[in-house]
Amino acid sequence: MKRVAIIGGGIIGLALAEELARRGGIEVQILERNSRIGNEASSAAAGILTPQAESLEGPGSLLNLLLAGYTLIPETVARLQEMTKIDLDYRVPGMLTLALTEADEEKLTHDLQWQQAAGLQVERLKAAQVRKMEPAVSDKVRGGLYCSQAAQLDPRRLIRAYGQAVEQRGVRSLLSTPADRFLVEKNRVIGVEFSDGKIYADWVVNCAGPWAGFDRSLPIPVPAIPARGQILQFSMEFPLVQRVVRSPRAYLVQRSQGSLIAGTTVEYVGFDKSVTEQATRTIREGACEIVPSVGSIKGESAWAGLRPDTPDHLPILGPTPLEGYLVAAGHFRNGILLAPLTGRIIADLIFSGTSSMDLSAFSISRFVAKQVRGKIDQLPADGET
Numbered sequence: 001m002k003r004v005a006i007i008g009g010g011i012i013g014l015a016l017a018e019e020l021a022r023r024g025g026i027e028v029q030i031l032e033r034n035s036r037i038g039n040e041a042s043s044a045a046a047g048i049l050t051p052q053a054e055s056l057e058g059p060g061s062l063l064n065l066l067l068a069g070y071t072l073i074p075e076t077v078a079r080l081q082e083m084t085k086i087d088l089d090y091r092v093p094g095m096l097t098l099a100l101t102e103a104d105e106e107k108l109t110h111d112l113q114w115q116q117a118a119g120l121q122v123e124r125l126k127a128a129q130v131r132k133m134e135p136a137v138s139d140k141v142r143g144g145l146y147c148s149q150a151a152q153l154d155p156r157r158l159i160r161a162y163g164q165a166v167e168q169r170g171v172r173s174l175l176s177t178p179a180d181r182f183l184v185e186k187n188r189v190i191g192v193e194f195s196d197g198k199i200y201a202d203w204v205v206n207c208a209g210p211w212a213g214f215d216r217s218l219p220i221p222v223p224a225i226p227a228r229g230q231i232l233q234f235s236m237e238f239p240l241v242q243r244v245v246r247s248p249r250a251y252l253v254q255r256s257q258g259s260l261i262a263g264t265t266v267e268y269v270g271f272d273k274s275v276t277e278q279a280t281r282t283i284r285e286g287a288c289e290i291v292p293s294v295g296s297i298k299g300e301s302a303w304a305g306l307r308p309d310t311p312d313h314l315p316i317l318g319p320t321p322l323e324g325y326l327v328a329a330g331h332f333r334n335g336i337l338l339a340p341l342t343g344r345i346i347a348d349l350i351f352s353g354t355s356s357m358d359l360s361a362f363s364i365s366r367f368v369a370k371q372v373r374g375k376i377d378q379l380p381a382d383g384e385t
């Protein structure tokens with residue numbers, strides 16, 4: 001039986017393990033350095049699933065990937081809920097993007113144009129229409145964009161569900177087991193070494209998120225960069241908003257159990273997961289600018305996570321110059337949305353050697369160019385800030 005070793009038990013490693021184990025005929029092991037799975041960026045995420053809001057510069061390979069990822073979400077949610085009986089709080093409430101300043105209005109016009117040109121579902125709303133849809137929104141709103149296809153779920157429940165599903169399907173998870181280095185023989189990765197042992201595998205998949213560059217001795221170490229994001233959670237009895245509501249400065253996501261999530265920041269501060277006063281103040285201000293009554297909610301909690309970013313903000317997916325070694329990392333702001341699709345892509349490569357998606361924009365070989373190599377060498381190692 002073929003063996004696959006997955007390094008990293010975040011949402012990407014879990015989704016891949018579930019996909020492989022479901023297809024069957026393969027032995028799957030996850031190595032996770034923490035004592036719990038999914039305890040990094042994957043459990044810090046807001047859980048917004050909106051391809052067009054997260055495409056960096058409009059149409060292109062990232063948008064195509066995000067759209068393909070979005071189509072897999074409903075069946076993944078249904079399968080995991082059916083198997084584990086965990087309610088993932090999955091809904092498709094739509095997203096309102098607000099303009100609160102003149103500059104915001106210009107950005108809205110730009111976004112509307114490229115999204116319509118790309119054939120995406122989007123609608124421009126006047127201020128009165130926005131307030132009719134979401135009465136709690138500030139009366140300073142000048143207008144908005146509405147995308148009905150935006151979905152959301154609770155990432156922590158998703159991790160629990162994936163965790164149970166992989167266990168039920170016989171995946172072995174080695175917790176508190178940080179991989180130290182890859183075992184390389186000639187031009188092939190044959191396994192992984194950790195502090196008290198080694199495991200050998202036909203395929204090793206690096207899903208170590210922002211730590212994916214942990215083995216600098218490889219020909220192309222993964223140029224993963226940690227990008228800290230902070231989140232506030234407000235406790236409340238009644239929902240304030242129905243949809244995901246955002247401005248260029250903040251977003252609000254209502255969970256069905258009453259809490260309201262407000263995010264976020266993108267900070268390049270190395271592997272520092274601290275929650276800072278400055279960021280919580282900025283997020284709070286951004287949230288109040290959208291819905292002023294947030295300011296009167298008592299009781300908030302805050303957390304931070306490290307998104308796996310890359311020098312060009314695109315994920316790294318697929319084969320490497322080393323045989324038997326695949327990478328699935330660098331999902332930056334979209335790892336929850338892209339997890340099921342990533343699992344499918346990597347499983348296809350393992351089972352059939354090909355993927356139906358064009359992965360050229362996401363190949364690790366794009367980082368071989370000289371000037372990018374320079375940048376990679378300057379990236380912080382684990383523990384550095």
Ligand SMILES: Cc1cc2nc3c(=O)[nH]c(=O)nc-3n(C[C@H](O)[C@H](O)[C@H](O)COP(=O)(O)OP(=O)(O)OC[C@H]3O[C@@H](n4cnc5c(N)ncnc54)[C@H](O)[C@@H]3O)c2cc1C
Binds near residue numbers: 031180214331336
């Ligand atoms: C504040 C915030 C909000 C976000 N909101 C959203 C959102 O709304 N929608 C969305 O789609 N995405 C969102 N994201 C992004 C998403 O969370 C990430 O893209 C995704 O979680 C990345 O998953 P991952 O498995 O690659 O990384 P991680 O979750 O970081 O998992 C990597 C795992 O690898 C383990 N590991 C690392 N090194 C080793 C090693 N040497 N050996 C063994 N194990 C190792 C780590 O301990 C970790 O568990 C958000 C992120 C943040 C921080």
